Amino acid sequence: MRVIGDEVPYARWLLARLRDRSTSPEEFRRYMREAGRLLAIYSSRELEWVKVSVTTPLGAQAEELELASPPLVVGVLGAALPLVEGYAEVFPSSRIGLVAARRLESEGEVRVELYYRRLPRVHTGSAVVLDPMLATGKTIDRVIEEVKSIGAGKVIVGSVIASRPGLSYIGRRHPDVMIYSLAVDPDLDSRFFIVPGLGDAGDRSLGVSPD
Structure with a gap:
């Protein structure tokens, strides 16, 4: 895996604002979108590229790169929406898929149920799964299985914060599967939240808490 915060001080600057409990929902979404852009840029080495020749204003030819095919970017509702938006700003040709999951906790165990899927019937190119928090890894595991089931040739995971237990599980x-994250935190609490983490990314993005 790659920890972007170990390489890029700007990622740590973003994390300071995302972790801060005083950050407003509007600011939180903006920083999440920027995190999505960072994940797109740094994980782009995993995508398939082809060489192209372009003509410069001087009439000269320059050899550069283009995506061989658009990636499928799969966001986990609703926490991942700003991440997906940021990723798509970098690669606007991306195909967008969405899944919704609920976490079922019982006697210290976690099960995940996917109750909504909006994915193409077939996708044989690269797929990027985005979820701000890779906690237990159970949700990401289910989404990876879904993406593989439609034929994805390569799967990449992008998160803002991953836990060590979740990384071990995946x-x-x-x-x-290659994982990119801005940071790795050591622990999960009794509710399976990442510690120190940043709280509930979905609630903080939406500015509301479920009843």
């Missing part, structure tokens, strides 16, 4: 379940 590593065991999907050793072929």
